Amino acid sequence: MSQTSLHHARTIERPSREAMLQRAPSVQRFWTENKELFAKAWSEWDGGRNSGSPALDSSIFDPRLRDTIEAAWIDPTKENKVKELWKEVFPGVYRTQFFNVDQLHTLRAYMDAVGEAEIPLRPPYGIVLNRGGAMLDPRSEGYLAAPTFQAFYQELMNRYMRPVSRLLFPDVVGFDTQTFGFSIQWQENKDTSLRPHSDASAVTLNINLNLPGEDYSGSAVSFIDPATRRIEKLTFEPGTALIHHGSVPHASEPITSGERFNFVLWLYGDHGQLPIEGASVPKIEPSERWSLPDVKNDDFAPF
Ligand SMILES: O=C(O)CCC(=O)C(=O)O
Numbered sequence: 001m002s003q004t005s006l007h008h009a010r011t012i013e014r015p016s017r018e019a020m021l022q023r024a025p026s027v028q029r030f031w032t033e034n035k036e037l038f039a040k041a042w043s044e045w046d047g048g049r050n051s052g053s054p055a056l057d058s059s060i061f062d063p064r065l066r067d068t069i070e071a072a073w074i075d076p077t078k079e080n081k082v083k084e085l086w087k088e089v090f091p092g093v094y095r096t097q098f099f100n101v102d103q104l105h106t107l108r109a110y111m112d113a114v115g116e117a118e119i120p121l122r123p124p125y126g127i128v129l130n131r132g133g134a135m136l137d138p139r140s141e142g143y144l145a146a147p148t149f150q151a152f153y154q155e156l157m158n159r160y161m162r163p164v165s166r167l168l169f170p171d172v173v174g175f176d177t178q179t180f181g182f183s184i185q186w187q188e189n190k191d192t193s194l195r196p197h198s199d200a201s202a203v204t205l206n207i208n209l210n211l212p213g214e215d216y217s218g219s220a221v222s223f224i225d226p227a228t229r230r231i232e233k234l235t236f237e238p239g240t241a242l243i244h245h246g247s248v249p250h251a252s253e254p255i256t257s258g259e260r261f262n263f264v265l266w267l268y269g270d271h272g273q274l275p276i277e278g279a280s281v282p283k284i285e286p287s288e289r290w291s292l293p294d295v296k297n298d299d300f301a302p303f
């Protein structure tokens with residue numbers, strides 16, 4: 001009897017953490033060569049999950065955000081109701097309640113099960129390796145290929161993130177065709193912080209997945225206003241999100257107790273193109289914001 005992909009993926013020899021930290025070519029090969037095997041394993045794993053477990057559906061989105069977004073997809077001239085839900089909390093940084101705190105446990109239970117699936121999952125190594133995180137987008141090797149998760153992720157990127165980005169940041173239109181994403185986990189004595197940086201994205205949507213009562217200390221995201229050099233520490237309540245141009249400098253402050261779990265989602269143009277600062281921005285109709293780009297995933301990944 002041939003072994004299943006799930007069994008094969010679970011028992012395959014994995015690269016060491018040292019090799020991952022050194023970004024050894026053998027690690028790159030491990031993920032590339034096994035991309036299909038792991039995708040099959042995630043499908044098997046997903047299919048074998050208890051059918052009684054709650055669905056990853058639109059009930060996970062905050063009801064006000066969901067209702068206004070769904071209304072705008074039907075009638076884009078109602079998009080201002082979506083915009084009104086986002087508050088500018090720092091120059092160029094907007095916040096809203098993104099996930100429904102009463103439903104977030106469904107997504108977290110799913111992500112916790114993912115963590116226990118024993119299928120190799122590639123952690124993000126943008127600036128530093130984040131050991132508790134995972135690559136989410138199909139363009140990344142070792143990504144979370146479970147079909148249930150992917151359907152949710154695609155809805156999040158295409159139906160939520162892109163039109164919201166276009167509404168808040170008109171200059172990203174045309175530089176928002178491609179999606180990229182990863183999860184991160186900050187934990188005392190493990191991965192604790194990230195130095196000041198900007199993202200290789202046109203827009204970054206950073207959503208917190210902590211459940212109510214899952215408290216932590218520290219771990220604010222500091223934003224730096226390049227115009228005034230003012231720095232402000234912004235914190236996340238469960239299910240809230242921040243959205244900003246990738247170019248806004250920011251840093252993750254050290255976590256001193258507890259854990260923080262976030263999805264970090266990026267949009268950029270084909271082959272990673274970013275908006276050019278100061279370029280003129282064409283005015284577009286609401287219906288153009290509420291549409292899907294007519295291009296294929298180009299597989300470009302910044303890391
Ligand atoms: O700590 C955070 O939530 C921000 C992480 C971040 O900026 C990044 O991964 O690029």
Ligand SMILES: [Fe+2]
Pocket residue numbers: 197198199250
């Ligand atoms: Fe960042």
